[in-house]
Amino acid sequence: MLKVGLIGCGDIARVHAAGWLSLREKAVVTAVSDVVEDAARAMAQRLGGEAAVFTDFHRLIAEADVDAIDICLPHHLHREAIVAGARAGKHVICEKPLCLNLAEAEEIAAAVRAGGITMMCAHNQLFDPAVQRAREMLADGALGNIFFVRTCDCFRHTKPLSEWGWRAVASTMGGGCLIDTGYHPSYLLLNLAGQEPVEVSAVSGRYHISTLEGEDSALMIVKFANGAMGEVLTSWAWDWPEGAWQFHIIGEKGQLFGRGRRLFFKPIGWQPASLELPERNSFAAELEHFVDCIATGTQPLNTHIHGTRVLRLILGAYESMRERKVVSLT
Numbered sequence: 643m644l645k646v647g648l649i650g651c652g653d654i655a656r657v658h659a660a661g662w663l664s665l666r667e668k669a670v671v672t673a674v675s676d677v678v679e680d681a682a683r684a685m686a687q688r689l690g691g692e693a694a695v696f697t698d699f700h701r702l703i704a705e706a707d708v709d710a711i712d713i714c715l716p717h718h719l720h721r722e723a724i725v726a727g728a729r730a731g732k733h734v735i736c737e738k739p740l741c742l743n744l745a746e747a748e749e750i751a752a753a754v755r756a757g758g759i760t761m762m763c764a765h766n767q768l769f770d771p772a773v774q775r776a777r778e779m780l781a782d783g784a785l786g787n788i789f790f791v792r793t794c795d796c797f798r799h800t801k802p803l804s805e806w807g808w809r810a811v812a813s814t815m816g817g818g819c820l821i822d823t824g825y826h827p828s829y830l831l832l833n834l835a836g837q838e839p840v841e842v843s844a845v846s847g848r849y850h851i852s853t854l855e856g857e858d859s860a861l862m863i864v865k866f867a868n869g870a871m872g873e874v875l876t877s878w879a880w881d882w883p884e885g886a887w888q889f890h891i892i893g894e895k896g897q898l899f900g901r902g903r904r905l906f907f908k909p910i911g912w913q914p915a916s917l918e919l920p921e922r923n924s925f926a927a928e929l930e931h932f933v934d935c936i937a938t939g940t941q942p943l944n945t946h947i948h949g950t951r952v953l954r955l956i957l958g959a960y961e962s963m964r965e966r967k968v969v970s971l972t
């Protein structure tokens with residue numbers, strides 16, 4: 643039974659809590675922490691009332707009976723919490739992004755190495771049923787060489803302008819929509835292309851959420867080492883209508899595209915065939931993967947090394963927006 647400390651008890655922590663409750667036979671949340679004590683207490687209640695409550699996550703790491711920590715903090719606090727957990731020998735799963743810059747990523751890598759712990763980046767969309775099946779089909783060579791991958795995550799955000807808190811400020815957010823929601827299509831792009839990105843360019847805008855210092859929409863274009871092209875679209879200003887697929891991969895033998903649990907396979911010369919896959923909550927699936935990796939001593943699908951690759955791509959995209967140029971990633 644893995645004992646987990648949940649750090650940060652805001653919006654996404656509630657989704658993680660539901661995931662942990664669905665894994666009762668393998669893991670239990672024994673401690674929670676939030677600077678807002680009421681938020682931590684409410685989370686402890688949500689989890690069954692047994693978890694110890696802390697307002698300082700350093701104290702949770704030092705004093706609570708936990709083997710692992712699950713970090714659901716604002717972006718500027720990820721590095722501090724990961725490093726503190728790793729130094730104390732706790733396994734770590736951390737929400738995206740890994741951290742704010744590459745210097746922080748190096749510090750994290752050193753702490754993970756020294757602590758000898760399992761470190762997983764919470765790249766939950768890798769666990770969506772359509773993505774999982776597409777990954778298997780790609781590994782079986784269903785598309786042959788990949789020419790083009792497009793990924794997308796857009797929705798019209800309805801949070802009132804006054805409630806954007808740490809997300810409104812570039813220094814705590816690390817940017818805008820691209821480093822937040824845009825992190826999902828970015829790791830999907832890298833994972834599905836299976837290639838090193840060598841160049842990135844990007845444009846962005848703020849169309850709907852005027853209180854943000856960063857962008858609320860971004861479009862990124864990537865060139866991969868094998869010559870394949872990639873594109874990422876993310877937005878909080880508009881919806882994601884039917885037909886705007888979460889991912890679309892084109893290769894020498896055909897195309898794969900889909901979203902959630904719907905996957906389409908279109909071999910060249912044929913109409914697309916649609917697959918309806920069994921539902922699986924991607925957050926519960928990623929938490930179970932984390933627990934199983936610790937139990938078996940195997941590396942997660944997405945470690946801090948993968949998180950750093952995604953961050954490098956996104957920081958390159960921000961440089962491209964600032965300097966209005968194509969940025970080399972090699």
Ligand SMILES: NC(=O)c1ccc[n+]([C@@H]2O[C@H](COP(=O)([O-])OP(=O)(O)OC[C@H]3O[C@@H](n4cnc5c(N)ncnc54)[C@H](O)[C@@H]3O)[C@@H](O)[C@H]2O)c1
Nearest residue numbers: 650651652653654655675676677678714715716737738739
């Ligand atoms: N995977 C996804 O789909 C997804 C969706 C939303 C958010 N996220 C990620 O989850 C993380 C948190 O986002 P959120 O939307 O839940 O934010 P949030 O603002 O709702 O929650 C953050 C919580 O952290 C608490 N906090 C702040 N400083 C703290 C400290 N020093 N110690 C302990 N607690 C502290 C806040 O009081 C708040 O309750 C971010 O990394 C975000 O990118 C992921």
